[in-house]
Amino acid sequence: MKGKNSAGFLVLIISIILIPFLVTNDYYLGVLIFTAFNCLASIGLCLLMGYAGQISIGHGAFVAIGAYTSGILTAKFAWSPWIAMLCGVLLVIVIAFCLGIPALRLKGHYLAMATLGFASIVHIVAVAAVDLTGGPSGLVNIPRLDFFGYVLNSDKQYFYFSWSVVALGVYIAFNLINSRVGRGLQAIHGSEDAAASLGINITSYKVQVFILSAVFASVSGSLYAYYMNYIDPGPFDVSYSVLLVTMVAVGGLHNIWGALIGAIFLSLLPEFLSFLSDYLQLLGIEYQPDYDTLVYGGILLTIMLFLPEGIFVSLVNAIGFVKASMKKLAGKKFSGGSAGREQ
Amino acid sequence: MSNSILELEMLRKNFGGVVAVSDLSLHIEQGSITSLIGPNGAGKTTIFNLVTGFLEPSSGQIRFSGRIVNKMKPHTIASIGIGRTFQNVQIFPKMSVIENIMVGRHLRSRAGIFYSCILPPFLRKEEKRIHEAAEEQLHFLDLAQYAHTPAGSLPLGNQRMLEIARALALEPKLLLLDEPASGLNARETIAMGELIEKIKQMNITVLLVEHDMELVMDISDYVAVINFGRLIAQGPPAEIQENKDVIAAYLGE
Numbered sequence: 001m002k003g004k005n006s007a008g009f010l011v012l013i014i015s016i017i018l019i020p021f022l023v024t025n026d027y028y029l030g031v032l033i034f035t036a037f038n039c040l041a042s043i044g045l046c047l048l049m050g051y052a053g054q055i056s057i058g059h060g061a062f063v064a065i066g067a068y069t070s071g072i073l074t075a076k077f078a079w080s081p082w083i084a085m086l087c088g089v090l091l092v093i094v095i096a097f098c099l100g101i102p103a104l105r106l107k108g109h110y111l112a113m114a115t116l117g118f119a120s121i122v123h124i125v126a127v128a129a130v131d132l133t134g135g136p137s138g139l140v141n142i143p144r145l146d147f148f149g150y151v152l153n154s155d156k157q158y159f160y161f162s163w164s165v166v167a168l169g170v171y172i173a174f175n176l177i178n179s180r181v182g183r184g185l186q187a188i189h190g191s192e193d194a195a196a197s198l199g200i201n202i203t204s205y206k207v208q209v210f211i212l213s214a215v216f217a218s219v220s221g222s223l224y225a226y227y228m229n230y231i232d233p234g235p236f237d238v239s240y241s242v243l244l245v246t247m248v249a250v251g252g253l254h255n256i257w258g259a260l261i262g263a264i265f266l267s268l269l270p271e272f273l274s275f276l277s278d279y280l281q282l283l284g285i286e287y288q289p290d291y292d293t294l295v296y297g298g299i300l301l302t303i304m305l306f307l308p309e310g311i312f313v314s315l316v317n318a319i320g321f322v323k324a325s326m327k328k329l330a331g332k333k334f335s336g337g338s339a340g341r342e343q
Numbered sequence: 344m345s346n347s348i349l350e351l352e353m354l355r356k357n358f359g360g361v362v363a364v365s366d367l368s369l370h371i372e373q374g375s376i377t378s379l380i381g382p383n384g385a386g387k388t389t390i391f392n393l394v395t396g397f398l399e400p401s402s403g404q405i406r407f408s409g410r411i412v413n414k415m416k417p418h419t420i421a422s423i424g425i426g427r428t429f430q431n432v433q434i435f436p437k438m439s440v441i442e443n444i445m446v447g448r449h450l451r452s453r454a455g456i457f458y459s460c461i462l463p464p465f466l467r468k469e470e471k472r473i474h475e476a477a478e479e480q481l482h483f484l485d486l487a488q489y490a491h492t493p494a495g496s497l498p499l500g501n502q503r504m505l506e507i508a509r510a511l512a513l514e515p516k517l518l519l520l521d522e523p524a525s526g527l528n529a530r531e532t533i534a535m536g537e538l539i540e541k542i543k544q545m546n547i548t549v550l551l552v553e554h555d556m557e558l559v560m561d562i563s564d565y566v567a568v569i570n571f572g573r574l575i576a577q578g579p580p581a582e583i584q585e586n587k588d589v590i591a592a593y594l595g596e
Binding site for chain 1: 427446453456459461
């Protein structure tokens with residue numbers, strides 16, 4: 001990492017260290033831990049969407065596979081959580097490979113269709129395979145994570161751990177983007193024909209980055225399972241996959257920071273809305289939780305219509321604009337009339 | 344032409360009922376500059392796409408350095424030493440100029456996705472080598488001042504230069520240039536001609552499609568004239584200019 005990205009990374013690390021001192025409420029700390037899981041899955045998805053130009057509407061399924069592999073192997077077979085997490089990753093690699101090869105050989109968005117179908121199948125299996133997954137009533141007794149016997153018991157510990165994994169994910173993503181492979185991916189996004197003419201195997205690259213993004217999702221799922229100690233199919237339906245895509249799109253497709261900010265924004269929005277509803281009640285306005293969907297839709301529509309590059313890029317542009325206008329103003333003030341003549 | 348690097352034998356390409364290239368045989372001499380000329384729609388770009396694997400021949404054979412390359416994919420063809428540019432410039436607009444060229448070093452470097460993610464020390468060395476090689480190309484093509492400009496914001500002439508720089512970074516044995524001078528002004532066209540001659544001196548065989556006859560006659564060792572997918576004449580520029588069939592094809596008689 002270099003320049004602005006390493007500065008951003010520093011801000012991320014400092015925020016991670018400081019936040020548990022500022023947020024002492026366990027509920028909000030929990031919300032931030034969930035945010036970390038979403039961030040992790042979004043970073044992976046951002047690599048696929050923003051850098052390889054492919055959409056997966058089934059990433060929730062990879063999160064689910066990570067969660068269920070971890071859950072089943074630890075709760076039913078008493079495996080080590082770490083080994084179970086690794087098994088989830090390996091399983092997801094195999095599945096993403098099998099799914100990606102046929103879908104990514106074709107030009108166009110066939111991957112979106114394949115993953116959408118796959119997400120439905122995974123959800124159905126999670127509900128119906130009662131013996132394995134516990135069905136709709138879920139899977140209990142999933143242990144907490146431990147480091148050589150040191151168990152991550154408190155939310156604060158888990159906050160630090162899960163956000164460290166996010167930071168690691170960001171680091172990996174930036175390494176990849178600025179590498180030979182990352183340039184190859186960006187090249188494919190720019191012009192597939194030109195990329196191929198320079199010796200880049202397009203199908204192979206797309207499959208590889210799809211697998212990588214699935215691994216991010218799987219780890220996110222495993223961390224979720226170990227935090228909740230309980231999983232059921234509810235959170236892993238297709239709408240969760242769509243939410244992940246939305247997080248990446250809202251934040252900004254072509255930027256890892258964008259994906260991170262999109263994930264944080266959409267993870268915290270429900271909390272903010274319920275917070276806001278208390279005030280609205282004081283003003284005599286009856287705010288129902290059902291209205292959340294409406295507000296969501298409105299925000300998404302606004303962003304897609306007016307900030308198509310996502311929140312992050314728009315924010316950066318806005319800051320640049322303010323800086324430039326400040327300079328202009330300052331220039332006029334100090335140099336008086338002469339600045340006017342120059343223009 | 345005894346020592347040929349590229350040989351097309353009875354090459355044919357049909358698009359449905361349309362015959363774009365019709366039983367065309369052509370040998371390209373090692374180390375030469377050969378131009379393909381002909382009216383619009385004669386099948387020149389189709390020939391390029393067949394040679395570089397973007398299209399598969401309906402019949403016939405393409406041999407490069409003695410190897411049959413008919414069924415190879417574009418990325419494999421690049422790996423055996425054929426570079427190309429495109430008629431409508433295909434740069435990577437959002438990447439910087441130097442990054443564009445660094446993509447050209449793809450086949451001369453090896454890092455896979457796993458090592459790229461964790462960035463071990465030997466990879467940093469490879470990155471450095473890629474960067475140095477790209478800078479060399481930048482200087483060779485006089486693009487050094489634009490190194491960190493997004494490629495999409497360059498003027499067209501420089502974009503064409505960049506596309507060639509990127510293809511040269513591949514270190515090809517054969518370079519296919521598809522209308523390198525189209526859209527360029529007179530001064531830029533002269534610079535392009537000088538560049539193509541410099542590329543020849545680097546012992547790279549150049550095959551080009553071009554409409555600027557002055558440029559073609561100036562730099563080519565051989566000219567091949569195509570019309571309706573057939574080869575109608577072939578030889579040194581001076582001969583071609585006298586050829587009756589060629590004059591007929593161009594004047595429409």
